[in-house]
Amino acid sequence: xxxxxxxxxxxxxxxxxxxxxxxxxxxxxxxxxxxxxxxxxxxxxxxxxxxxxxxxxxxxxxxxxxxxxxxxxxxxxxxxxxxxxxxxxxxxxxxxxxxxxxxxxxxxxxxxxxxxxxxxxxxxxxxxxxxxxxxxxxxxxxxxxxxxxxxxxxxxxxxxxxxxxxxxxxxxxxxxxxxxxxxxxxxxxxxxxxxxxxxxxxxxxxxxxxxx
Numbered sequence: 001x002x003x004x005x006x007x008x009x010x011x012x013x014x015x016x017x018x019x020x021x022x023x024x025x026x027x028x029x030x031x032x033x034x035x036x037x038x039x040x041x042x043x044x045x046x047x048x049x050x051x052x053x054x055x056x057x058x059x060x061x062x063x064x065x066x067x068x069x070x071x072x073x074x075x076x077x078x079x080x081x082x083x084x085x086x087x088x089x090x091x092x093x094x095x096x097x098x099x100x101x102x103x104x105x106x107x108x109x110x111x112x113x114x115x116x117x118x119x120x121x122x123x124x125x126x127x128x129x130x131x132x133x134x135x136x137x138x139x140x141x142x143x144x145x146x147x148x149x150x151x152x153x154x155x156x157x158x159x160x161x162x163x164x165x166x167x168x169x170x171x172x173x174x175x176x177x178x179x180x181x182x183x184x185x186x187x188x189x190x191x192x193x194x195x196x197x198x199x200x201x202x203x204x205x206x207x208x209x210x211x212x
Contacts, residue, residue, distance in 0.1 A: 044127035049073035054120030061206040075151040078140040113179035154205040
């Protein structure tokens with residue numbers, strides 16, 4: 001036992017690890033882009049990005065960035081293996097559709113919103129399986145830091161699920177205020193932000209160059 005505290009002895013640094021993360025981002029950015037949802041059901045877990053090319057006044061900046069090349073995601077997320085939060089490994093990836101299903105869940109949210117058009121959304125994704133699945137959370141965080149997507153970094157709630165009976169005392173999310181339509185969100189009775197406040201927040205965030 002050492003009674004003298006030296007913080008430097010607790011700090012992990014690895015150039016190799018940094019290069020692995022950079023390599024995953026390079027690979028991710030080179031993956032094909034598909035309409036949302038993807039055209040075929042596929043197995044696997046990993047990370048994904050959604051891109052918006054519509055002409056909503058909220059996201060004019062994203063339209064300008066993405067109309068020629070998919071450069072700036074509106075949202076980044078992950079789909080982890082079953083049992084991941086309990087540190088249990090799935091016995092097989094053969095029948096694991098978590099990543100595809102997550103993209104389908106987002107499709108439903110967009111379709112239900114009364115001011116979004118599914119035709120304006122595309123996605124790209126990277127499958128991380130076997131030992132690489134341990135990197136899913138790290139890669140997602142690195143991508144969010146790099147791109148600061150508006151639905152991750154400015155307004156919350158897009159990835160939310162129905163909280164279920166007995167939990168509707170929470171506030172409606174900012175995403176559901178800006179893009180109303182998910183029926184379960186109307187049941188949330190907590191004190192929420194106003195539409196004007198959320199609109200101003202989004203426009204200010206994008207116009208300040210967060211997504212240059």
